[in-house]
Amino acid sequence: RFLRWTWRLTYLSVIGGLVYTGYGIYQNRTPAEQVDPDPSKKTLVVLGTGWGSVSLLKKLDTENYNVIVVSPRNYFLFTPLLPSCTTGTIEHRSIMEPIRNFLRHKKAAVKYYEADCTKIDYENKMIYINDDSEIKGSTSATEVPFDMLVVGVGAENATFGIPGVRENGCFLKEVGDAQKIRKRIMDCVETATFKDQSPEEVKRLLHMVVVGGGPTGVEFAGELQDFFENDLRKWVPEIADNFHVTLVEALPNVLPSFSKNLIDYTEQTFKEETIEIRTKTMVKNVTEKYIEAQYTDAQGQKQLEQIPYGLLVWATGNALRPVVKDLMSQIPAQKDSRRGLAVNEYLVVKGTENIWAVGDCAIANYAPTAQVAAQEGAFLARLFNQMAKTEEIETELASLSIAQEKAANKETRDDAFAKIKDLQKRLRRVKSMGPFEYSHQGSLAYIGSEKAVADISWLTGNLATGGQLTYFFWRSAYLSMCFSTRNRILVIMDWMKTQVFGRDVSRE
Ligand code: FAD
Ligand code: NAI
Numbered sequence: 296r297f298l299r300w301t302w303r304l305t306y307l308s309v310i311g312g313l314v315y316t317g318y319g320i321y322q323n324r325t326p327a328e329q330v331d332p333d334p335s336k337k338t339l340v341v342l343g344t345g346w347g348s349v350s351l352l353k354k355l356d357t358e359n360y361n362v363i364v365v366s367p368r369n370y371f372l373f374t375p376l377l378p379s380c381t382t383g384t385i386e387h388r389s390i391m392e393p394i395r396n397f398l399r400h401k402k403a404a405v406k407y408y409e410a411d412c413t414k415i416d417y418e419n420k421m422i423y424i425n426d427d428s429e430i431k432g433s434t435s436a437t438e439v440p441f442d443m444l445v446v447g448v449g450a451e452n453a454t455f456g457i458p459g460v461r462e463n464g465c466f467l468k469e470v471g472d473a474q475k476i477r478k479r480i481m482d483c484v485e486t487a488t489f490k491d492q493s494p495e496e497v498k499r500l501l502h503m504v505v506v507g508g509g510p511t512g513v514e515f516a517g518e519l520q521d522f523f524e525n526d527l528r529k530w531v532p533e534i535a536d537n538f539h540v541t542l543v544e545a546l547p548n549v550l551p552s553f554s555k556n557l558i559d560y561t562e563q564t565f566k567e568e569t570i571e572i573r574t575k576t577m578v579k580n581v582t583e584k585y586i587e588a589q590y591t592d593a594q595g596q597k598q599l600e601q602i603p604y605g606l607l608v609w610a611t612g613n614a615l616r617p618v619v620k621d622l623m624s625q626i627p628a629q630k631d632s633r634r635g636l637a638v639n640e641y642l643v644v645k646g647t648e649n650i651w652a653v654g655d656c657a658i659a660n661y662a663p664t665a666q667v668a669a670q671e672g673a674f675l676a677r678l679f680n681q682m683a684k685t686e687e688i689e690t691e692l693a694s695l696s697i698a699q700e701k702a703a704n705k706e707t708r709d710d711a712f713a714k715i716k717d718l719q720k721r722l723r724r725v726k727s728m729g730p731f732e733y734s735h736q737g738s739l740a741y742i743g744s745e746k747a748v749a750d751i752s753w754l755t756g757n758l759a760t761g762g763q764l765t766y767f768f769w770r771s772a773y774l775s776m777c778f779s780t781r782n783r784i785l786v787i788m789d790w791m792k793t794q795v796f797g798r799d800v801s802r803e
């Protein structure tokens with residue numbers, strides 16, 4: 296009897312789950328009618344479609360403003376799973392969410408322009424935008440006025456002016472970067488196996504060098520070694536003796552922002568995976584076939600070494616985008632800021648009243664992570680919703696005060712007075728919103744061979760853990776954070792596909 300009931304309950308919950316998912320998909324595919332944007336309302340321009348901006352747009356009540364979004368990327372990218380796209384563990388479209396689908400579900404319509412913002416004219420409240428895509432219409436450059444502006448343009452790749460990086464290296468920030476890396480890995484493999492290739496050239500072509508031992512470099516190195524162990528070794532056995540991954544880091548250890556025991560665990564795991572780590576090694580120059588790196592030898596002497604490579608992935612962190620640099624140069628209060636737009640505790644760009652900044656382009660004393668950007672975006676949405684409510688209440692209060700003054704009898708006057716009191720109370724509540732406070736949930740990183748490391752904020756402090764269990768936690772955490780049900784299903788299907796059939800070794 297117990298078994299029968301268990302079976303019935305399981306059956307009902309499966310049916311319930313399917314109906315719920317089906318309804319979600321139906322709703323997603325049939326958006327409701329939208330209210331037209333209201334030009335009489337304040338124009339809120341949002342730059343970017345990354346973690347910060349999309350998190351703001353998700354929670355923003357778009358009926359309160361005339362909202363315009365400008366970004367050269369018409370999709371949101373779930374960056375934490377981008378390293379998995381470089382080897383085909385996950386297909387890139389599984390972690391992209393079209394911005395059009397998402398905006399179409401907002402109550403009031405939002406305008407979207409696929410363009411780069413090339414200049415922000417702070418004095419004249421105007422941005423200049425440029426459509427840089429291949430297809431050109433009658434115009435590809437124009438201007439957009441704003442009352443309020445949110446800058447969420449992220450950051451670009453830091454090269455520290457090291458010669459040859461841009462020309463010869465691959466970055467890992469956008470979908471195009473991951474596609475380029477995937478193609479290059481297979482190009483190196485196929486070229487290395489070309490008839491009569493010299494042994495030195497085979498060695499060079501199969502040497503995969505990653506510069507930067509931060510989370511991006513570490514995760515990519517782990518994914519690449521997995522690709523070799525699980526797939527390449529099997530399908531192209533002749534490369535097995537020469538395929539080699541090296542991670543080069545200027546500091547004494549990798550993952551400097553993680554706990555000491557997780558750093559040791561990662562370094563030990565890499566050793567077992569045969570990924571070579573070269574710490575205290577600073578890359579100074581990059582040519583087409585080798586990098587020049589400086590290290591200190593056993594005698595304490597600085598030495599310059601040439602390291603040949605087939606693939607070079609450059610992951611040395613963030614740098615300012617030109618549009619942000621230019622805005623900073625227009626505002627005297629930003630003169631001492633170096634790494635990004637200095638903001639106050641309400642994320643207002645210092646020295647301005649109507650410009651806010653979120654994510655990697657803002658400096659608010661937090662690490663440039665998706666977690667910070669998403670929380671900042673959600674905070675701004677709450678702030679803007681409250682601001683709109685405040686304005687609404689203040690207008691209502693003003694008209695009630697006039698009505699009270701003009702009231703013909705005591706009853707109407709008392710009635711207006713009671714309403715005013717009530718509104719004043721609501722206004723105080725609305726205005727009492729505190730400043731932005733970041734709540735750190737923890738840091739996670741995949742380190743290869745189905746292992747991950749995690750520094751998790753716990754009730755009593757910090758929990759630092761690494762291994763296979765952490766890897767399952769890593770997977771479930773990122774799965775739950777995916778943008779949409781569609782993304783989640785696609786990622787699960789990709790993981791299953793990789794498990795069953797292995798990764799695709801064809802070169803696109
Ligand atoms: P982004 O998400 O980079 O978005 C910037 C947006 O601005 C983009 O839409 C871009 O197209 C647009 N844009 C650029 N220039 C202009 C312009 N001139 N005008 C208009 N729009 C413009 N963080 C974590 O917390 N956990 C992780 O696991 C993690 N993994 C990562 C893995 C990788 C490979 C990378 C590269 C980063 C990872 N991060 C992670 C960091 C995280 O992705 C960033 O901190 C986050 O994306 C910052 O969000 P953002 O909104 O500031 O910028
Ligand atoms: P990073 O700034 O975290 O690390 C870059 C590393 O490159 C540094 O350790 C630096 O010492 C090294 N470096 C710089 N110049 C060098 C040179 N010339 N030669 C050798 N080494 C050099 O950059 P990363 O990994 O791109 O991350 C950027 C941001 O995104 C960080 O805030 C990070 O926390 C976040 N992120 C988080 C992830 C996660 O939580 N899993 C994954 C990826 C990124």
